[in-house]
Amino acid sequence: MNTFSVGFRTLFFKEILRFWKVATQTIAAPVVSAMLYLLIFGHVLDGRVEMLDGVSYTSFLVPGLVMMSVLQNAFANSSSSLIQSKITGNLVFILLPPLSHVEILSAYVVASIVRGLAVGFGVFVITAWFAHLSFVAPLWIVVFALLGAGILGTLGVIAGIWAEKFDQLAAFQNFLITPATFLAGVFYSIKKLPPFWLAVSHFNPFFYMIDGFRYGFFGQSDVSPWTSLAIVAVFFVALAAIAINLLRRGYKLRH
Amino acid sequence: MTAAIQIDSVEKSYKGFKALKGVSLNIEQGEFFGLLGPNGAGKTTLISTIAGLIRPDVGSVRIHGHDVVRDFREARMKLGVVPQELVFDPFFTVRETLRLQSGYFGLKNNDKWIDEVMENLDLTPKADVNMRALSGGMKRRVLVAQALVHKPPVIVLDEPTAGVDVELRQTLWKFISRLNREGHTVVLTTHYLEEAQAMCQRVAMLKTGNVVALDTMSQLLRRVSGSSLVVHLKHGSLPEGLRHLVAHDENNGGKAYTLRVNEYSEVEGILARLRESGAEIDEMQLQQADLEDIFIQIMEGASQAGVSVR
Numbered sequence: 001m002n003t004f005s006v007g008f009r010t011l012f013f014k015e016i017l018r019f020w021k022v023a024t025q026t027i028a029a030p031v032v033s034a035m036l037y038l039l040i041f042g043h044v045l046d047g048r049v050e051m052l053d054g055v056s057y058t059s060f061l062v063p064g065l066v067m068m069s070v071l072q073n074a075f076a077n078s079s080s081s082l083i084q085s086k087i088t089g090n091l092v093f094i095l096l097p098p099l100s101h102v103e104i105l106s107a108y109v110v111a112s113i114v115r116g117l118a119v120g121f122g123v124f125v126i127t128a129w130f131a132h133l134s135f136v137a138p139l140w141i142v143v144f145a146l147l148g149a150g151i152l153g154t155l156g157v158i159a160g161i162w163a164e165k166f167d168q169l170a171a172f173q174n175f176l177i178t179p180a181t182f183l184a185g186v187f188y189s190i191k192k193l194p195p196f197w198l199a200v201s202h203f204n205p206f207f208y209m210i211d212g213f214r215y216g217f218f219g220q221s222d223v224s225p226w227t228s229l230a231i232v233a234v235f236f237v238a239l240a241a242i243a244i245n246l247l248r249r250g251y252k253l254r255h
Numbered sequence: 256m257t258a259a260i261q262i263d264s265v266e267k268s269y270k271g272f273k274a275l276k277g278v279s280l281n282i283e284q285g286e287f288f289g290l291l292g293p294n295g296a297g298k299t300t301l302i303s304t305i306a307g308l309i310r311p312d313v314g315s316v317r318i319h320g321h322d323v324v325r326d327f328r329e330a331r332m333k334l335g336v337v338p339q340e341l342v343f344d345p346f347f348t349v350r351e352t353l354r355l356q357s358g359y360f361g362l363k364n365n366d367k368w369i370d371e372v373m374e375n376l377d378l379t380p381k382a383d384v385n386m387r388a389l390s391g392g393m394k395r396r397v398l399v400a401q402a403l404v405h406k407p408p409v410i411v412l413d414e415p416t417a418g419v420d421v422e423l424r425q426t427l428w429k430f431i432s433r434l435n436r437e438g439h440t441v442v443l444t445t446h447y448l449e450e451a452q453a454m455c456q457r458v459a460m461l462k463t464g465n466v467v468a469l470d471t472m473s474q475l476l477r478r479v480s481g482s483s484l485v486v487h488l489k490h491g492s493l494p495e496g497l498r499h500l501v502a503h504d505e506n507n508g509g510k511a512y513t514l515r516v517n518e519y520s521e522v523e524g525i526l527a528r529l530r531e532s533g534a535e536i537d538e539m540q541l542q543q544a545d546l547e548d549i550f551i552q553i554m555e556g557a558s559q560a561g562v563s564v565r
Contacts, residue, residue, distance in 0.1 A: 010358025018346050089342035093401065095308055096336055097359035098328035255269075255309050 008103040011094065015111030019077055026115060030073055031122040034065045038127045041187060055218055059131040062124070063141075063214040064186035069123045070145055071206065074116030074152035075159070075177050078108040082160025083169045095254065101247035105157060105240065112153025117145060133217055140225050141216030147232045148209035152177070154239040161246050161253060180206045185214075190222050205235045257320040259284045259409050259440035260305060265314035267300055274300040276464040277314070282442060282457075284319075284408070287435050289455035289472075290444045291550060296461040298444045299339055302413050305442075306336045318409055332360065335407035337399050339414045339444075343386040349373070349397055350382045353404055360405035372400045375430040377422075392419045399427060403434075410434065411442045416450065428454060452476075452546040460553055468553045475549050483542045484514045484522060491534030497525060502548070516541070 019026040042058035049057050085091035094104065135141065155177070163169040184206035190198055201207050202223075212228035215221035221228070247253070260282040267275040275297045282288045292298050303309040305316050307323045307330065316323045321330035344352060350369070357365040373379045376396040381389060386397065399415060410431070416424045432454070435441045445451055451458060458475060460468040468475065483502055488510045493501070500514040516522060522541065529536065 006361045006363050007359050010355055013358070014347075014355050017351075021346050085344075088345070089338075089340050090344045092308065092338055092342060093344065093356060094359065096306055096331060096334075097356070097405075098331040098361070099359055100328065250310060254307065255303075 005103060007097065007099045008107050011099065011104065011107035012111050015077070015081060015108060016114060018081060019111075019115050026073070026077070027119055027122060030069050030119045031126055034069050034123040035126050037065055038062065038130060042130060053220065055220070056131065059133055060189075060214075060218075061187065062127045062131045062133060063217045064210055065127060066120045066124045067145070067148060067210045067213045068181050068186045070116040070120035070149050071152045071181055071209065072177065073119040074112040074149040075156040075173070077112040077115040078153045078156030079160040079163070079169055079172070080156075081108065081111075082157065083163050083166060086160070086164070087166070091253070101244050104247055105154070105243050108157050109150055109153040109240075112156055113146060113149040116149035116152065120145060120149075134219075135217060136219035137216045137225075139216070140212060143229065144209055144213035144216065144225075144232070147229075147236055148213065151205070151209070151232065151236045151239060154236065154243050157243045158239065158246065161243075161251060164252065180204055183207075184210045185222065186210060205231060208232050256284055258282060258317070259286065259319060260442065261317040261320075262301070262305070263315050263317075265301070265304055265311045265316060267297075267304065267309060267311050274464050275304070275311070278461070278464070278466055279314075280459055280466060280469055282440060284440055285435070285438055287432075287441045287454055287456050288443070289451040289458040290442060290461065291448065291451055291458055292444075292461035293554065295463070297464040298461055299413060300464075301461070302336070302411055302442075302444065305411060306334065307331060332405065333408050335402035335405065335410045337402045337410075337412045337415050339417070341391060341394050341398070343389075343394050343397065345385070345387045348383050348385050349378055349389070349400075352386060352397060353400055356401045357404045362405055365404065368406065369400075369404060372403050375426075375433075376400055377426055392423045395419050396423060396427075408438070409440045409442070413444050414446065415443070416445060416447060424450070448546040448550055458546075460550065462554055472546070475546070476544065482516050482519075482544055483548070484516045484525060485511065485538075485540040485542060486514065486525075486529070486536055487511045487538040488529075489535040489537035491529075491532060493534070494528055494532035497528055500525070510537075 038058065038061060042061055046057045082091070085094070159169055159172040163172060183201065184204050185201070190201040190207060190211075193201060208223070208228035208231045211221045211223060212225045212232065215225045215228075258281040262278055262280050265275050265278045266273070278297070278301060290298050290301065300309060304311050305318070305323065307327055310324060318330040318333045321333065323330045347355065350373075353369045353373070354365070357363075357369065370379070373382055376399060378393070378396050378400060381393055386394065389397065395415065399412070402410060402412075412431070415427060428450070431441055441454075443451065443455060452472065455472055457471050458468070459466050492510075493512050497512075497514065500516075502513040502515045514525060516525070519541075526536075
């Protein structure tokens, strides 16, 4: 099956066009939010705490905020597009053509990656002014940014398929995605946590995405980047399999 | 020749409600076919099953020989569906919408055909207008255009003229008739029976999930014997001896009657009976039986378990 078919490219292009036409809301707003986090937390905590050896708190925070923005916006892109299309009824334009399940999933996910990276890059460009960043292993930065955005884009597809109303999607975001992101070490190193919460954090896949991403900047992480890569890759494959299965079954799409 | 649409024993239930109860019918290539029935008869469920939007519990649907579930890619390439609901994507202009829909069907550089479709549906002046800014009628035209971007050999129109003006109806039927003459199969559901009578060569009537009639239009029209005589009385009332001829309605304050007439020669007898009773006729019309009469007869007949499929 040719996943780079005209159908895939068209749906991908449509998804890009969709968020680009409202870029103030989809790109600029999350960049401003991340900058506010940096200004507030950086101002209050810089010089008072040290998460990694020889790294200021503001510098520690920047990769966390960048990755948090990548993850949250990748999720928002696919999930909001699907729920809007379901509720307004225009999802029928995707369901009537001969698009394969893989084409549909990959188009939504790749577009989510693009949106996540666009916001992440914006956050990086703005926040990097306030921190002294190094790039010890840039390949890890790219790998974890891509995988993290892909995972959240796929989760967004699953949530968009499952949700029937906006409040169900909001619940998915508020009670699952946001806590999992915030508790994954965006603002702190999990080594600073008490033993119980340290153990709990190891069951949070979002932690490995952020930890591996941060390793690319500082060459230091709470777990080995290879361990993080393995866990994140398995998580991605599992979610993609679930999403493909839902699309194949027509779950909540084809009755 | 392979049937354009082959529907075999399709059943579909929703939470205990059986929307389709074993529907079987073939629609041949090049036909202009009408799918008629009252609200809740199962027309839209059947069309959604044909389109692959609903999966049947039992039975199968094939488009040009391709199963809509197993060979969905081939089946969907052959099919263009105009949905009943007025849906649109508010992010895009008309041209963007049509280019995107083309791409979903794997077509690049399809602007020449897109321009032709827009021209034929009087959409060209609105090509670069956002979908949100269009009137309901214009949005309906875009839905029709979207269904046609990939030149499907089978076109399904689910109540395409519901709530739209005369101009669109004329534009739409002119274009759809042309496509039918060029060999496209057209399946139409509508509540406007005069449209179905004018356009369709063959008709299936559905009631409560069953096909209750399936025949050519000419055969159906022959089934209703005779015509109707509509009389508006100025004075007096319909004599008891003529009451058994009343077809369906009485209105105009109880002074207008539609009487069933089998032969034109019977008209003179009816007029004589009216004169004898002292009734004075204000207006009178002789109407040929039409699809609406047949529809009512068949639906009433189906209620009494008279399924009539030929």
